[in-house]
Amino acid sequence: MMADRVPPMRLGAIPDGLVERIGLLLGKVPTPIGEAMYSMPVARSLQVAQRTGILGALAEGPRDPAELAEHLGLQAKGTVRVLDVIATLGHVKQNPDGTYEMTASGRRWLDPRSDTYLGDFLADTYEYWDWYAGLEDLVRDGKHVELHEKAADDPYWQSYIRGQYQLARLSSAEVAKAIPLAKGAHSVLDVAGAHGEFSMALCRQHEGMRATIVDLPGSARVGEEIVAEAGMAERVRHLVGDMFQVDYDGHYDAALCFNIIHHLSPEQIRALFQRIRAVLRPGAPLCVLDLYDREGGQRANLASILGLFFHLTSGADTYTTDEVSRWMGESGYGSVEIKSLRTLPDLRLLVAKAV
Structure with missing residues (x-):
């Protein structure tokens, strides 16, 4: 007996405004560039923000980026760049006074006090980076990772x-x-x-x-x-x-x-x-x-x-x-x-x- 199927999730570019939507429909947007170039910094910024404590600190309240970097022993410029990447995803936002804070939607998944917190899973995906570095070996020679060993x-x-x-x-x-x-x-x-x-x-x-x-x-x-x-x-x-x-x-x-x-x-x-x-x-x-x-x-x-x-x-x-x-x-x-x-x-x- 087959239950009614739930529509599968899809991955793809999301246009921002009418011009981008038209360009996407007409095939004028070079989507492979975005898929290859932007997915890497997005993933790594989330992983690093979790591992370094940036996300945990923002869960406590708004923070000045320079003070946050000093508190965590990080470099200020790199911290701001990572925060800006995560802000494009909607998980954090920059306030008019220059501080950054976690958004309401971000808190649902990234605040340790939330019942739906996923911080440990996010940190675990850091390990995936090295595994995917061997993807060409998998395709060429069948070499794979044994994560349970x-x-x-x-x-x-x-x-x-x-x-x-x-x-x-x-x-x-x-x-x-x-x-x-x-x-x-x-x-x-x-x-x-x-x-x-x-x-x-x-x-x-x-x-x-x-x-x-x-x-x-x-x-x-x-x-x-x-x-x-x-x-x-x-x-x-x-x-x-x-x-x-x-x-x-x-x-x-x-x-x-x-x-x-x-x-x-x-x-x-x-x-x-x-x-x-x-x-x-x-x-x-x-x-x-x-x-x-x-x-x-x-x-x-x-x-x-x-x-x-x-x-x-x-x-x-x-x-x-x-x-x-x-x-x-x-x-x-x-x-x-x-x-x-x-x-x-x-x-x-x-x-x-x-x-």
Whole structure:
């Protein structure tokens, strides 16, 4: 069953005024120049402003740029230039007295006091810069990054997992409502669940629900911190280890497999689905949330950029919903329902019950 699709997001030039709109429509605007030249300073300015504390300081109130630079140990001219770039995005603004402050829309995402704060994710994208420097190697030789092979004590895990947690908070309530649990269900297995936000959302919506998260040591260590900070440690536990090897320790009423299959080969995906099926009670749903490849004939969209990112950082690929549905069927599951989500318009949730 296919749910109504949410229109995909698109990336492109936005005209400022009638003349630019007409020029864009007539093909007179050299958009490749802007796409290649301006996307880099925009991304790096945001990343640097987050890492240096500029955004955190502006979240506290208006600041004189020279005083702000001195307070943070930065150079004044470079600080102003970065602030001006971010101002063009609407996240900060310059006041008539020369001070800069965070806008209301900027505070929604960049103020640490906001429930929708994404600062850790923004800081984590700083790592992407070096990865994309190897894009030509990927295209020419197939050389890719293995972002999950870092040592368990590498500081990267903090920004990576906390950033993913901040993203998950934006959609976890809707996702939890979309998961069909049988009456009396009380246990869920969350494979590669890391931060645990999706498991915690299920626990918040279902009294008596308990979750078991399986993930690698570096990821699980940060995830345990996040769960404890949320006051959910008594209901959400982590099993540390490789999802293909660790004992799942029990039988479950549902299983989550979110944002992981794009890092796996088809053979690995089937093996994972089969491992999960072995610990699911009959009728329990396997829920697979991911970005799926477009079907033949569909145009590329913003999700295609994520598809490239996944290929760059694992060497694997995105798959169509038909492919993954078939692998679920081959692994011991019934018919697959495909659900669209308002808060995750480029992703799909595939649900099939264990038979």
